[in-house]
Amino acid sequence: MVASELTRLVDTAAFGPLPLLWLIPALPLAAAMLNLFAGARLGRAAGWLGTAAVGASFVISLTVVNQLMGVAAEERLYVQHLFDWIDVGSFKVGVDLRLDAISATMILVVTGIGSLIHLYSIGYMRGDPRFGRFFAYLNLFVFFMLMLVLGQNYLLLYLGWEGVGLCSYLLIGFWFDQVANVEAAKKAFITTRIGDSAMMIGLALIVLRFGTLDFDAVFGAAAGTLTGGAATAISLLLFAGAIGKSAQVPLHVWLPDAMAGPTPVSALIHAATMVTAGVYLVVRSAPLFELSPVALDVVAWVGLITVLFAGTCALAQVDIKRVLAYSTISQLGYMFLAAGMGAYHAAMFFLVAHSFYKALLFLGAGSVIHGMQGEQDMRHMGGLARRMPITALTMTLAAFSLAGFPLLAGYFAKDIVLEIANTNERWGFYVFGSVGAVFSALYIGRMLFLTFAGRTRSEAAEHAHESGPILWGPLVILAVGAAGGGLLSSNPEGLIARFLEPVVGLVPEGTAGLAEPAFVAVAVVISVVGLGVAWWVWGSGRVDWLAVRDRLEPLPRTMMAGWCVDRGYDLLVVQPGKALSRIVAFVVDAKIIDGAVNAVGTGVQRAAQAGRLLQSGFVRAYALAVFVGAVGVLTYVGLRA
Amino acid sequence: MRTPVAYFLLLSGILFALGTVGVLTRRNALLIFMSVELQLNAVNLSLVSFSRMHADLTGQVLAFFSMVVAAAEVVVGLAIIVALFRRRSSIDVDDARELRW
Numbered sequence: 001m002v003a004s005e006l007t008r009l010v011d012t013a014a015f016g017p018l019p020l021l022w023l024i025p026a027l028p029l030a031a032a033m034l035n036l037f038a039g040a041r042l043g044r045a046a047g048w049l050g051t052a053a054v055g056a057s058f059v060i061s062l063t064v065v066n067q068l069m070g071v072a073a074e075e076r077l078y079v080q081h082l083f084d085w086i087d088v089g090s091f092k093v094g095v096d097l098r099l100d101a102i103s104a105t106m107i108l109v110v111t112g113i114g115s116l117i118h119l120y121s122i123g124y125m126r127g128d129p130r131f132g133r134f135f136a137y138l139n140l141f142v143f144f145m146l147m148l149v150l151g152q153n154y155l156l157l158y159l160g161w162e163g164v165g166l167c168s169y170l171l172i173g174f175w176f177d178q179v180a181n182v183e184a185a186k187k188a189f190i191t192t193r194i195g196d197s198a199m200m201i202g203l204a205l206i207v208l209r210f211g212t213l214d215f216d217a218v219f220g221a222a223a224g225t226l227t228g229g230a231a232t233a234i235s236l237l238l239f240a241g242a243i244g245k246s247a248q249v250p251l252h253v254w255l256p257d258a259m260a261g262p263t264p265v266s267a268l269i270h271a272a273t274m275v276t277a278g279v280y281l282v283v284r285s286a287p288l289f290e291l292s293p294v295a296l297d298v299v300a301w302v303g304l305i306t307v308l309f310a311g312t313c314a315l316a317q318v319d320i321k322r323v324l325a326y327s328t329i330s331q332l333g334y335m336f337l338a339a340g341m342g343a344y345h346a347a348m349f350f351l352v353a354h355s356f357y358k359a360l361l362f363l364g365a366g367s368v369i370h371g372m373q374g375e376q377d378m379r380h381m382g383g384l385a386r387r388m389p390i391t392a393l394t395m396t397l398a399a400f401s402l403a404g405f406p407l408l409a410g411y412f413a414k415d416i417v418l419e420i421a422n423t424n425e426r427w428g429f430y431v432f433g434s435v436g437a438v439f440s441a442l443y444i445g446r447m448l449f450l451t452f453a454g455r456t457r458s459e460a461a462e463h464a465h466e467s468g469p470i471l472w473g474p475l476v477i478l479a480v481g482a483a484g485g486g487l488l489s490s491n492p493e494g495l496i497a498r499f500l501e502p503v504v505g506l507v508p509e510g511t512a513g514l515a516e517p518a519f520v521a522v523a524v525v526i527s528v529v530g531l532g533v534a535w536w537v538w539g540s541g542r543v544d545w546l547a548v549r550d551r552l553e554p555l556p557r558t559m560m561a562g563w564c565v566d567r568g569y570d571l572l573v574v575q576p577g578k579a580l581s582r583i584v585a586f587v588v589d590a591k592i593i594d595g596a597v598n599a600v601g602t603g604v605q606r607a608a609q610a611g612r613l614l615q616s617g618f619v620r621a622y623a624l625a626v627f628v629g630a631v632g633v634l635t636y637v638g639l640r641a
Numbered sequence: 642m643r644t645p646v647a648y649f650l651l652l653s654g655i656l657f658a659l660g661t662v663g664v665l666t667r668r669n670a671l672l673i674f675m676s677v678e679l680q681l682n683a684v685n686l687s688l689v690s691f692s693r694m695h696a697d698l699t700g701q702v703l704a705f706f707s708m709v710v711a712a713a714e715v716v717v718g719l720a721i722i723v724a725l726f727r728r729r730s731s732i733d734v735d736d737a738r739e740l741r742w
Binding site: 615617620624627 | 668
């Protein structure tokens with residue numbers, strides 16, 4: 001259900017701040033370059049420079065979006081042509097920035113939450129010997145992310161897509177003196193690359209079919225050009241890229257390991273922005289997905305499976321950041337579930353709300369880790385609420401929001417997705433989505449209460465202290481969003497939905513399943529009871545949960561290992577791959593290829609050894625050879641004549 | 642009465658064969674050198690014969706050229722032989738076989 005084409009807002013853009021659009025990605029890029037080359041000399045100023053650049057981008061984004069909001073809904077599209085990039089025959093790609101409702105939402109999230117996380121990083125990364133380098137990478141990431149969401153064609157999107165992947169790699173492995181970090185970075189890069197390769201094939205198919213990568217041209221011609229099979233193929237290939245980038249089953253394995261990076265990185269890249277690029281891609285490509293019901297079903301089912309799968313994994317983690325990592329995977333599943341049902345505005349709203357409370361949870365976790373002198377194991381925490389009151393309070397808000405506690409942002413986000421699923425046609429999505437919500441409430445409650453409630457369980461926890469204002473300041477601001485984000489869209493006709501409606505259309509109707517009051521009651525009960533049970537088991541001290549955990553072995557250990565998917569991949573993919581590499585390296589390369597090359601060499605050498613014996617040094621022998629040769633040639637010529 | 646050209650050519654062939662055999666069998670560099678001269682003169686003889694046969698002076702002119710070149714070649718060749726003798730007190734070509742494998 002995609003809305004009609006928007007008219008471009010070109011004439012009205014001559015005045016007002018819209019022509020400044022290019023500055024939004026340019027500022028972080030400039031700061032990145034400065035920090036890259038002069039970061040070491042700037043010292044702490046590097047951090048402020050990076051933060052200021054992203055902050056300025058946020059301000060420009062606000063003014064630009066404000067102007068966009070000022071025009072009629074059907075005219076909310078502004079395309080800024082910067083320069084031609086590729087111009088080969090009939091194939092043209094320009095560096096064009098596109099501002100419409102979707103990219104407006106995305107740039108606000110990226111620059112808004114991004115600048116808060118930059119600010120936080122100044123405190124978190126203080127004293128790091130490569131402080132300037134960190135901000136260079138972070139700024140570069142913001143630049144690529146903005147190019148990803150602002151690009152007017154698939155190639156720019158892909159440029160940003162690979163760029164954020166690169167920055168993700170660099171930042172996960174930021175502390176590369178530890179082997180585990182490097183391996184996590186490598187894993188993230190290679191795993192997402194699997195999806196990216198599929199996506200690139202998808203883009204090639206688009207070029208093949210449409211002869212262009214421009215969004216307007218492709219979407220305008222899509223319905224007339226694509227048959228069902230081609231639409232399904234292109235959509236699924238694009239979605240494969242989204243699966244990799246957004247860590248959906250089965251390519252989710254990199255995200256938990258990516259927690260090896262510094263915590264602000266986890267907050268910015270692996271919670272708020274980069275991992276949502278997959279959702280953005282699906283929403284942006286909605287006109288293609290809409291042509292293929294099969295592809296949409298696949299999107300929804302992958303999302304749903306991910307919700308349940310990652311939800312169970314999160315329940316058994318002991319590392320506070322890994323809980324959040326699996327939680328992110330699970331929440332991203334909801335976004336794909338929404339997109340797969342054709343409810344793109346719900347996916348976008350979920351994305352916005354999620355980036356608030358998940359960024360807050362990560363930054364809060366960073367504050368806890370900071371206070372605990374680097375300890376990440378929740379079994380060694382406990383009772384931190386009294387020692388870190390601001391962190392505890394803001395994280396409680398975020399956790400309750402994620403659990404879907406009534407009236408917080410997460411409640412409305414989940415509510416809209418489930419409400420759309422709440423039809424007779426899609427009851428499976430509703431039931432399993434609700435089960436996923438139970439998991440969410442349980443695991444996030446568990447994380448919250450294990451960390452902040454009960455008795456302290458270690459020396460470090462005894463001496464934990466609240467972090468400085470530069471760390472808790474961003475937490476407080478994000479807490480406002482995590483709590484009040486629901487105001488943006490408290491129902492399907494809410495602000496974001498109305499804002500996005502001209503671009504993505506509205507959800508197809510279905511016959512309602514549960515009646516409204518029953519539906520709300522179920523949602524409230526799930527979150528409240530889930531959090532309550534979590535409190536009773538892990539917070540109240542009345543249950544010896546460690547003993548329970550031991551009694552349930554090996555289930556908790558399996559869940560903690562992510563249902564051993566990693567080991568499965570190791571057996572099915574990595575080991576055969578390594579074996580193949582060994583064969584290629586030590587047999588095909590060393591024996592066959594090198595052998596052939598060496599054989600040519602030794603063959604020539606042998607021939608020369610044999611041939612040089614002809615050089616006897618006897619002048620008369622040479623003379624005889626000349627004579628015989630001359631006679632031979634003359635005979636030949638004579639016989640031929 | 643003119644002697645038929647075939648006699649000259651036959652003589653030329655015999656001289657050339659003698660020269661060739663001399664080059665191939667002699668070990669003394671001077672004698673090899675003389676044999677080479679014999680071959681050259683055999684060829685000159687055939688050139689002149691053909692010139693006469695075709696009543697075309699080109700062959701005779703070529704014979705003169707060949708003699709001039711041969712003279713120059715004698716100078717260089719004898720110089721080499723003298724140098725060889727000074728160095729090794731021998732002009733046996735089978736002794737001078739350093740340039741081999």
